[in-house]
Amino acid sequence: MTKKIAVLPGDGIGPEIVEQAVRVLRALDLNLELTEAAVGGAAFDQFEHPLPPLTLELAQASDAVLFGAVGDWKYDELPREFRPEQAILGLRKSLGLFANxxxxxxxxxxxxxxxxxxxxxxxxxxxxxxxxxxxxxxxxxxxxxxxxxxxxxxxxxxxxxxxxxxxxxxxxxxxxxxxxxxxxxxxxxxxxxxxxxxxxxxxxxxxxxxxxxxxxxxxxxxxxxxxxxxxxxxxxxxxxxxxxxxxxxxxxxxxxxxxxxxxLPSASLNEKGQGLYEPSHGSAPDIAGQNVANPLATILSAAMLLRYSLGCASEAERVEAAVKAVLAQGLRTPDIHEPGTTRVGTAEMGDAVLNALQRS
Ligand code: NAD
Ligand code: IPM
Ligand code: MN
Incomplete structure (x- = not known):
């Protein structure tokens, strides 16, 4: 049976890191229907609301939501109900995602x-x-x-x-x-x-x-x-x-x-087994668009999605093992870089996880 996944990239580094997690999900031999929608500041710019009705309906009708991050300083002066953060709070409340x-x-x-x-x-x-x-x-x-x-x-x-x-x-x-x-x-x-x-x-x-x-x-x-x-x-x-x-x-x-x-990944679950999966960090506007954000929290969140919402424990383990393999190869985005390791960008980290996955 096809599983429906709503993909909500959001703001800042959201689109860059979600792109890598989507590549990982697509590389698995699963019957997934991925549908993208606007959320957060990006949705406010387009639809004058951080959580447009169509985005909420898509999330509600999906088996799981893959979420990037929302927020940017440029929206901080807006009335609270229009701020990007209301999108994630609204999704958690509307879907009843009480367990994080x-x-x-x-x-x-x-x-x-x-x-x-x-x-x-x-x-x-x-x-x-x-x-x-x-x-x-x-x-x-x-x-x-x-x-x-x-x-x-x-x-x-x-x-x-x-x-x-x-x-x-x-x-x-x-x-x-x-x-x-x-x-x-x-x-x-x-x-x-x-x-x-x-x-x-x-x-x-x-x-x-x-x-x-x-x-x-x-x-x-x-x-x-x-x-x-x-x-x-x-x-x-x-x-x-x-x-x-x-x-x-x-x-x-x-x-x-x-x-x-x-x-740090996260899973937010409701009583029906639906879940929203997002990295625990925010939209990191300070490093957005520079191909330096670490996509691993989001890729590991996709692994949690496989485990908790799709019942695909072995695929989840494969993704986690691929992340471990990449770290063992010494590849590091700048936030985890240290002497003796190889500095890579967001997309290259995604490439490496995909390669490791294909080898497994
Ligand atoms: P943040 O988590 O976005 O960033 C804190 C610091 O961690 C920054 O220096 C950032 O560059 C770094 N960082 C975060 N994620 C990273 C990654 N994947 N790779 C490398 N470095 C990373 O927190 P903040 O600066 O307090 O908030 C920025 C915006 O994000 C605000 O608008 C806030 O409301 C929002 N936010 C959203 C969520 C969410 O969407 N669930 C969560 C937290 C914060
Ligand atoms: C998180 C974030 C959110 C929270 C904000 C953006 C509303 O910090 O997911 O941890 O406080 O829950
Ligand atoms: Mn937080």
């Missing part, structure tokens, strides 16, 4: 590319599970108003609402425990329960869900300590489950343990 998997794996060849000492990061393999459709990202009310009371009464104030419903915490906690069951059976829930009501509630629900998973060793950590522990001794972690905001920040931090944010 961000694996931070250090390939042995990149041990020296990390800013941390090789002995601290060697063998690193962490799965960060970030809740993606709740928290302060989507809580209402939010906005700017005249402060209603207290010391600042009458002044303007900005405000957002951090909130989680019980069912939202339960379903992401279950994903955390189920993932831990498939790995080392250790789960660390990260919160700020010493200060935030939402976090104490999160922790209480996670403890309740833990009763269904007696074989998993559950621990809790405050987010500030987790940020510190991730650089001090990252290998103490296996699976981390956390809310939307903390997960956003910790996954960027974890990315650097692996050498570059250009190495």
């Amino acid at each position: 998997l961000r694996p931070a794996i250090l390939y042995p060849e990149l041990a020296n590319a990390s800013t941390l000492k090789p002995e601290v990061v060697a063998g690193l393999d962490i799965m960060i599970i970030r809740e993606l459709t709740g928290d302060i990202y989507f809580g209402t009310p939010r906005g700017v108003r005249s402060a209603p009371d207290g010391r600042f009464a009458g002044e303007r104030e900005g405000y957002d609402t951090m909130r989680y419903a019980e069912s939202e915490v339960r379903r992401i906690a279950r994903i955390g425990f189920e993932t831990a069951m498939k790995r080392s059976r250790k789960l660390c829930s990260v919160d700020k329960a010493n200060v935030l009501e939402t976090s104490q509630f999160w922790k209480d629900i996670v403890i309740e869900v833990a009763r269904d998973f007696p074989e998993v060793e559950l621990s809790h950590m405050y987010v500030d300590n987790a940020a510190m522990q991730l650089v001090k001794a990252p290998r103490q972690f296996d699976v981390i489950v956390t809310g939307n905001l903390f997960g956003d920040i910790l996954s960027d931090e974890a990315a650097m343990l692996t050498g570059s944010i250009g190495m």
Whole structure:
């Protein structure tokens, strides 16, 4: 049966890196129908909306979405609903993509590319599970108003609402425990329960869900300590489950343990098995259009697409093995380049992955 994949390149380096991942998907002997559509600033320029109805409909009707990145400084002055970032937030919300998997794996060849000492990061393999459709990202009310009371009464104030419903915490906690069951059976829930009501509630629900998973060793950590522990001794972690905001920040931090944010893929899944796959980084406007962006996070996201949305585990492994082979050959985009390795551009990195794939 043909599988439908929506391809949404977006802004900045998005088109360059997605092009390489598309080449990889096309090189596999699978029955895929890839359809491209505009998203983010590119869509705003064309259709005056970052997530045009046709793009959303295409995503909804697809088995999976391959997404590049959105955003550029030139859109920062637009009213919020027209900013490129609303496209990815809108897709996550409309498709119900509540479970964001961000694996931070250090390939042995990149041990020296990390800013941390090789002995601290060697063998690193962490799965960060970030809740993606709740928290302060989507809580209402939010906005700017005249402060209603207290010391600042009458002044303007900005405000957002951090909130989680019980069912939202339960379903992401279950994903955390189920993932831990498939790995080392250790789960660390990260919160700020010493200060935030939402976090104490999160922790209480996670403890309740833990009763269904007696074989998993559950621990809790405050987010500030987790940020510190991730650089001090990252290998103490296996699976981390956390809310939307903390997960956003910790996954960027974890990315650097692996050498570059250009190495960190992600999968965002809903309850129906549909998924959106994107690198964890942004549109990197500072390096866009120069053929220097690392396409590996996007290619590895395509591997996650094969595994989680298409049930093609062996093809996913082939793509991951091709990435490893290319790193073993010493090919590096500038973000992971070090003395003794060969510097290549975005397209050449894509060529090398394709070659490795054809040899496998
Ligand atoms: P960013 O992730 O785009 O870039 C941060 C730094 O990492 C930059 O120096 C960039 O050059 C580098 N970098 C990122 N990806 C890289 C890659 N593949 N190869 C090599 N280097 C890479 O974050 P930012 O600068 O804070 O944000 C830029 C824009 O991207 C903003 O508009 C932001 O809102 C948006 N953004 C979008 C997404 C998304 O679409 N999901 C995610 C994060 C940020
Ligand atoms: C990410 C990004 C997004 C987020 C932005 C662009 C809305 O930083 O995917 O990590 O904060 O979730
Ligand atoms: Mn982020």
